[in-house]
Amino acid sequence: MEHPTFDVDLAIILCEMNSFKDGLLFLYEKMKLYKEVIACYMQAHDHDKLIACCRKLGDSTQGGDPSLWGDLLKYFGDLGEDCSKEVKEVLTYIERDDVLPPIVVLQTLSKNSCLTLSVVKDYIARKLEQESKLIEDDRKSIDKYQEETTSMRKEIQELRTNAKIFQLSKCTACTFTLDLPAVHFMCMHSFHLRCLGDNEKECPECSPEYRAVLETRRNLEQNAKDQDRFFHQVKSSKDGFSVIADYFSKGIVSKTANGTCST
Incomplete structure (x- = not known):
């Protein structure tokens, strides 16, 4: 209630x-005391x-x-009488807003x-179907990442053991015919030396994306050093495990020698 002209508590x-x-209901609602x-x-x-x-x-x-629906479900759970109609309606909103896990x-x-x-029955069936779909999507992602990882390892091994043949005939920057002196990068982009200017150690085409990845990693590593923030994210998330998995996937959480995890 904004700027009441009377003593609310009184x-x-x-x-x-x-x-x-x-009167009570009016005051509680205006004061946003919804649970009351x-x-x-x-x-x-x-x-x-x-x-x-x-x-x-x-x-x-x-x-x-939305947590009011959780309170309402608890009320009907403790009621001790048949309230099937009401529970079904409450479950509709709990499912819609994802208020509680099944x-x-x-x-x-x-x-x-x-x-x-x-x-x-219907609520659980829908939830199981959703979970099954999520599991299937995760499996597809795992298979995709495994294939990409295998491909990357193979490519790294080839770079270490085999000669790389550069066949690009035009400069990636100016698109004119490539002539000497030229610079070839492992990402298969080639440039005239004059087109690179002072920056001949990294590919101008790929460096922005690479720098963005490095910047994201630096930011995440900085956030990981703030343990209070990390634990707050875990506690406030509906799926704390996904937060932890995300940190691990980005290499931010490391395993120490004594077997414990550190950020």
Whole structure:
């Protein structure tokens, strides 16, 4: 609530003393105390208004708090009565906003003995299908990277053991016929020496991309030195393992002699 013309805390106390529910709900919502809002509906066991409230206050695109759906699911899990219709609707929003992992959903709802497997069957089936697709995509990526790695190793071995034949007939920079003195790079780009100017140690075509990669690596290494930031990223991510894997994949996290990992 922006610049209220009254004492908000006192107003809440007065509403509670006089059981003025509408006033409490108004104040809680204006102060963005959304969990207190849904708590009022939970106490009243008003399921229709409870779900309607979460639709309004749990919409992240409108500045809401999607975690309210998790609180709502926990409420129905602890309710101890058949609320299949409500749970199915709540699962729709939990799935849409990816609020909770499936295992947490199952653990939460398993506490309510009145709910049957049919309530979560469709939800779990869709989640399993999504996970299967992700696994398949990961396998394809792994195969692709393995092929690229094998190809790179083969190319490196050839560079070490075999002579490289440069057959480019035109300068990559000016596109005129290549004549001496000329400079050939292992990336198979060739230039007149005069076209390179003072920079004859790196390919002008490939160096911007190479420098960008080096800069990205330097930035990531700098970030990795800040362990607080690293652990914050792990904790705040929905998939902390992917953050750790990303650091490993970029060679930022190294393994020390005693078997521990350091950044």
